[in-house]
Amino acid sequence: MLLTTNLAILLGSYYLLKPVREALILTEGGAEVKSYSSAAQAVLLLLVVPAYGAFGSRVRRLKLIASVTFFFVSNLIVFYFLGKAGVREGVIFFIWVGIFNYFVIAQFWAFANDLFSESQGKRLFPILGIGSSLGALVGAWAASRLINFVGPYGLILAAAGGITTCIALTALADRWGAQRTGEQESTKSKIPLGKEGGFELIWKDRYLLLIAVLTVLLNVVNTSGEFILSKLVVARSLELFGPGAEMARKTFVGSFYAQFFGWVNLLGLVLQTLFVSRIFRYVGVRGSLFILPTIAFTGYTMILLYPALGVVRLLKILENSTDYSVQNTARQALFLPTSREAKYKAKVAVDTFFVRIGDVLQAGIVYVGTMLAFSISTFAAISVALTLAWILVSVGIYREHKQRIPTVS
Structure with missing residues (x-):
């Protein structure tokens, strides 16, 4: 219950920040700048992930987690005062x-692992995931x-307080x-992690490498859909308010995304509460890996045929809610x-650097597509092809996981 509550507050705080992120980046930069800014995150993570691993090898797990979290909270306070002072900080x-x-x-x-x-x-x-979905909602x-x-x-x-x-x-x-659970767990809570870095662990283990590749493909497909949306x-905000009404456009975009995330998280909560544990029971962890790419393949095929805002919004709600739950x-x-080293160091590398x-x-893809004047349908066609590759990688993870845990899991 502590972990579930923790994750609910963490996701709730993050979803206070998501509409702010979208409002600032889209009104101060645009959809293309939003895509290009993601590349800068990957460059920074090349430095941050090894630093995180080195810090984790010197301190116990609580100090590692608390120190990193407090650092981010202090950053939010700085962003608040800069923004109130009129600094354009969207990127x-x-x-x-x-x-x-x-x-x-x-x-x-x-930590949960x-x-x-x-x-x-x-x-x-699946119970922890309910906290995630509820907090996001x-x-x-x-x-x-x-x-x-x-x-x-x-x-x-408000997010900083949460x-x-x-x-x-x-x-x-x-x-x-x-x-x-006695002495073994007590020892784990006190001793630092081993010396191997996150990237080193991934290169040495085919299972971890496949998870990293899956993460890359999943994120390319998902962010392509975000770009389309x-x-x-x-375009809709410009149609309604014109290019000069920046604050009105910020409010419109922020409100649109707040409602969009609300629907995503409501459906995600329903899936997490009523379906995830049952999916795990009947098809197992590895079998559930094929649900989202199947939805994505179907969804982007539909966007390819009919790229309207209402259709994209509906299909992205379904895709994102399944991503955040199952x-x-x-x-x-x-x-x-x-x-343990893989749980902390390799996982952080996968969930940060490889995502980026x-x-x-x-x-x-956005840069090339912009230069060549790709249509929305063309971007959707690229996502369809990448989703097929995603399914093939899921097959490889299925086989590796089965070797580690032969029983249905």
């Missing part, structure tokens, strides 16, 4: 949110109502985890049969 804030989001959530799931065995994780991770709901009263920068300050609460909950969970939303829980469970490599590839 920098977008880059920061992308690193923050994947880092703190990867840390959380690494460290606390539970494979059998416990398979049973309990409440956060998006709150953002859609608060943004018109406190503005984008007020949401930043994330600070997560540090205290992590400390309580760490103490509980060390006490509940962003293009259509920006796919996300399955991806977290894939790390249960791995070492997907963004880099997608930014390249």
Whole structure:
């Protein structure tokens, strides 16, 4: 329950920041700048991920998690005051949110993987996922109502308070985890991780490498869909308000995305609460990996044929809600049969750097597509092809996971 509450607050705080991120980047830059900014995150993560691994080799897990989280909270305070002072921080804030989001959530799931065995994780991770979906839903709901009263920068300050609460909950969970299963768990909570870095672990293990490749492909496909949606939303805001009404456009875009995220998270909560545990029971962790790419393949085929804002919005709601529930829980469970070092270091590398490599590839697609004047349908066709590759990689993970855990899991 501590972990579920922690994840709910963490995701709720993040969803206060998502509409702010979209409002700032799209009105100060545009959909193309949004895609290119993702590439900068990957470059920064080449430095951040090894630094994180080195720090994790020197301190116990609670200090690692608390220190990194507190650092991000302090950044939010700085963004608040800069934004209130009129600084145009859309690009920098977008880059920061992308690193923050994947880092703190990867840390959380690494911590959960460290606390539970494979059998416990398979049973309990769907429950933790309910906290994730519920927090995201409440956060998006709150953002859609608060943004018109406190503005984008007020949401930043509210998120900082929520994330600070997560540090205290992590400390309580760490103490509980060390006490509940005796000396072995107590020792794990106190000793630092091994010296191997996250990238080194991934290159040496085919299973981890396949997970990394899957993460890249998943993110290319997903962010391509986000780009398509962003293009259509920006066009709609210009149609309604014109290029000069920047604040009105910011509010419109922020409100659109707050409502969009609300629907995504409502459906995600329903899937997480009613279906994920049953999917795990009947098709297992590895079988559930094929659900999202099947939806994506169908969805982008439809966008290819009819690229209207209403259609894209509906299909992205279905895709994202499945990603945040079924796919996300399955991806977290894939790390249960791995070492502690892989749970923290390799997982953080996968969930940050390799996610952003997907963004880099997608930014390249956007650049080429913009130069060649690709239509929305052409971008959708590229996503269809990449989804087929994603399915093939899922087959490889299925086989590797089956060798590690032969029983249905």
